Amino acid sequence: MSKPHGGKLIDRTIKKETKDTNGFLEIEVNTNLSEDILNIANGVFSPLEGFLGCNDLENVVNKKRLSNDTPWTIPILLDFDKKGLGIKEGDTVLLTNKESGVRAIMDVDEIFAYDKKTLANEIYRTKEADHPGVANVYNMDDTLLGGKISLLARTQREFDEYNLTPNETRVLFKEKGWKEIVAFQTRNPPHIGHEYVQKTALTFVDGLFINPIIGKKKSGDFKDEVILSSYESLMEHYYLKDRAVMSILRTSMKYAGPREAIHHAIMRKNFGCTHFIVGRDHAGVGSYYGPYDAHDIFSEFPDLNIIPVFFRSFSRCTKCGSVVNDKICPHDQKYHINFSGKKIRELLKNGEIPPEDMMRKEVAETILKFEHPFVE
Amino acid sequence: MIKEKEDKKFTTISIPTPLAEKIKKRIEGTGFTSLSSYVTYVLREVLSGMDEGEEEAFTKEDEKRVKDRLRALGYID
Numbered sequence: 491m492s493k494p495h496g497g498k499l500i501d502r503t504i505k506k507e508t509k510d511t512n513g514f515l516e517i518e519v520n521t522n523l524s525e526d527i528l529n530i531a532n533g534v535f536s537p538l539e540g541f542l543g544c545n546d547l548e549n550v551v552n553k554k555r556l557s558n559d560t561p562w563t564i565p566i567l568l569d570f571d572k573k574g575l576g577i578k579e580g581d582t583v584l585l586t587n588k589e590s591g592v593r594a595i596m597d598v599d600e601i602f603a604y605d606k607k608t609l610a611n612e613i614y615r616t617k618e619a620d621h622p623g624v625a626n627v628y629n630m631d632d633t634l635l636g637g638k639i640s641l642l643a644r645t646q647r648e649f650d651e652y653n654l655t656p657n658e659t660r661v662l663f664k665e666k667g668w669k670e671i672v673a674f675q676t677r678n679p680p681h682i683g684h685e686y687v688q689k690t691a692l693t694f695v696d697g698l699f700i701n702p703i704i705g706k707k708k709s710g711d712f713k714d715e716v717i718l719s720s721y722e723s724l725m726e727h728y729y730l731k732d733r734a735v736m737s738i739l740r741t742s743m744k745y746a747g748p749r750e751a752i753h754h755a756i757m758r759k760n761f762g763c764t765h766f767i768v769g770r771d772h773a774g775v776g777s778y779y780g781p782y783d784a785h786d787i788f789s790e791f792p793d794l795n796i797i798p799v800f801f802r803s804f805s806r807c808t809k810c811g812s813v814v815n816d817k818i819c820p821h822d823q824k825y826h827i828n829f830s831g832k833k834i835r836e837l838l839k840n841g842e843i844p845p846e847d848m849m850r851k852e853v854a855e856t857i858l859k860f861e862h863p864f865v866e
Numbered sequence: 867m868i869k870e871k872e873d874k875k876f877t878t879i880s881i882p883t884p885l886a887e888k889i890k891k892r893i894e895g896t897g898f899t900s901l902s903s904y905v906t907y908v909l910r911e912v913l914s915g916m917d918e919g920e921e922e923a924f925t926k927e928d929e930k931r932v933k934d935r936l937r938a939l940g941y942i943d
Contacts, residue, residue, distance in 0.1 A: 559910070651939050661924070661932045665942050735941060789897070792907055793914030 491663055491671065491762040492796055496537025496560045499656055499760065503531045503641045511595065511642070514584040515575050519568070522742040524587035525705065526566055527594045529741060529757075531641035532655040536760045541568040543600045543636030551612045554749065554790065561756070561791045563749040565613065568596070569631040577601065577635070591645025600636035613746055616778055623744045623775075649704060652718060654737040659699070660762040666732060668697035672765035672799060673758035676702045677743070679712055679720035679857055681849045683804050683829035685728065686813040691767055691799050692733060699763055700725075700736040703743060707865045710835075714738075716863045723856040737761075747772070747779035748787035752794070759796040766796050770803045805829065806847050838863065881905070 494500075519527070529535045537560060542550065547565055549557045556562045568585075570577070577583060579601055585594045610624040611617050619625050647653075654662065663671055672691040676684065692698045700721055704714045712720075721736050739757065744750050750773035755766040772784035781803075788798045804815040805826040814826075829848060837844045843854040857863050889901055898904040924932075936942045 654936075654941075657924070657928075658932050658936060661929060662936055662941050665933070665936070792911035795914055 491660060491669060492759045492764050494533065494536045494656070495756050495759050495795075498537060499533040499660075500530065500536040500539055501533055501657070502539055502639055511584050511593075514582055514595065515577055516584045516586055517570055517575070517577075519585050519587050519592075521587055521589045522706070523568060524585075524590040524592040525740045525742065526568075527585060527587075527592050527639055527641060528590065528644060530566070530639055531594065532657070534656060534739070534741075534757050534760055535566060536656070538562075538566055540596065540638035541634070541636055542566055544602045544604075544634075546636075547604065547634070551609060554752070561752065561794055563613075563756075564744060564746060564753040565609070567630070568635045570633055570635055571631045572601075572633040583635075585639065590647065591643060592641070593643040594639045594641045596635065596639045597637045598635050599638075600634075602634055602636065603632060604634055606630070613744075613749055614778065615747070621745065621775065621778055623746055626744075649714065649718065649738055652736065652738045653740070654761075656760045656762065659737060662735060663697065663699075663762050666697060666735075668695075670695035670765065671697045671699050671763045672767060673699045673701055673761065673763040674767045675739075675754055675758075676700065676717070676721075677711070678831060679717050679849075680724050680853060681829050681831070681834055681844075682806070682847060683813060685724065685850070686804060687767060687769070687801050688734075690801075691765065695765055696733075698729070698734040699758070699761065700734060701739050701758065701761070702736070704738040704740050705742055709865055711865045712835075712857075712863060713860070713865055716857055716860050719860075720853045720856050723852045724850060727852045728850065743773065745773060745775035745778075747774045748783040751784035751798075752787060752791065755788075755794065755796050755798060759794075764797060765799050767799045767801060769801050803828075835864075876902075879905075 530538050530540060542565055545557045547567070549555050550562050550565050554561065554563045577598060579598055581598045583596050583598060585596055586592065606627050607617050610627045614621050614623045616624060619628055672695045674688050688698055688700070702717050702721065718738070725734055725736065751768050754773065758766045768784055771779060771781050774784070785798070785800045788794065802815045802817065804813055805828045806812070807814040807819045807821050807825050808827065809821040809825040810819055834844045834849055838854065838857055841858060843851060843858070886901055889904055893901070893904045898907065933942065
């Protein structure tokens with residue numbers, strides 16, 4: 491099992507809310523920020539203990555590392571409207587969010603300004619506001635707060651039965667006797683190509699950790715409950731019970747391509763995984779990144795300590811009669827059928843079951859049991 | 867963002883000249899742009915395994931609490 495990133499699994503939760511928060515200035519944060527607070531508190535973002543300060547931010551932006559040289563590629567930032575509250579460095583503030591029920595305190599070490607265009611250009615490689623990650627940066631307030639947080643409370647939420655912390659996955663992997671674990675990130679129900687990738691990787695390790703990202707979705711995406719049920723179905727019919735587990739990850743997609751691939755690998759390392767599957771155009775959007783930029787970036791991090799498992803594009807070859815990729819199949823493109831998510835979605839939208847060489851029948855039937863499987 | 871103070875971010879180390887020459891030859895045509903970038907890469911690789919230390923042991927109580935939850939959720943028998 492991988493050791494936590496930076497050497498120590500962070501736990502910034504206060505077991506009983508005994509701290510008197512009366513008199514603290516309160517900042518109501520959005521749900522994405524509240525997910526960041528939870529991920530800091532339960533160790534998913536280890537070794538972070540809070541929101542980045544100025545020095546760490548500069549290092550992450552310029553060097554892809556924290557100021558202590560630990561690899562870190564995506565800034566975890568708390569922006570706030572300076573005009574509204576009279577917060578000073580040295581204050582303790584209360585961070586709250588209604589949807590997640592998060593209540594956390596933060597010791598404000600630093601209050602500082604930042605350059606949005608530099609941040610966008612370095613993290614996303616573009617300043618264009620059409621890029622969803624850049625748009626988010628431009629929509630942020632102009633001032634950042636840096637400092638450690640402590641989680642006081644959160645509420646029970648939908649899908650909590652699938653929500654394991656790094657401490658819990660580590661115990662789970664140990665109980666299963668897994669030493670090498672490969673993580674697979676997903677935002678969609680599984681088709682045959684996904685199954686091929688997962689099983690190919692699983693062949694060389696002890697266990698598979700399926701880790702869907704749950705949260706804010708755009709219209710036309712599969713609903714979270716559909717993704718989870720479809721994986722349940724696949725695992726029930728086509729995976730050995732002792733070789734695959736699934737747990738969700740609540741975090742927002744940044745669409746930062748290569749930098750985000752490193753961030754995704756770090757989070758899975760904190761869950762205890764030793765390997766991480768990186769596909770074609772991982773965490774990409776539009777044509778902002780090359781198809782294998784998210785593979786190449788791993789060569790910059792000899793000290794990441796999680797092994798990337800790179801997959802190129804894959805398809806079904808009618809001549810081979812199996813799922814192939816461009817490294818193993820000599821046949822012409824005319825024999826290749828791509829696993830088109832769009833095509834599968836269209837068939838399902840019309841209530842049709844996709845062909846069995848695209849998607850398992852059991853998986854398709856599970857999806858079609860939902861009256862409205864897509865986000866409206 | 868404040869402009870990076872490069873003088874504080876780097877330090878100088880000495881290595882034997884023949885070794886430096888050997889490294890320069892080795893990195894020709896690779897992605898490494900300087901002797902320093904290669905040495906940094908190698909040192910990070912060597913040190914990374916040692917840096918991460920021993921995992922902190924869970925208390926028996928914590929482990930039991932986690933196992934109980936995993937059992938209740940059907941993750942373990």
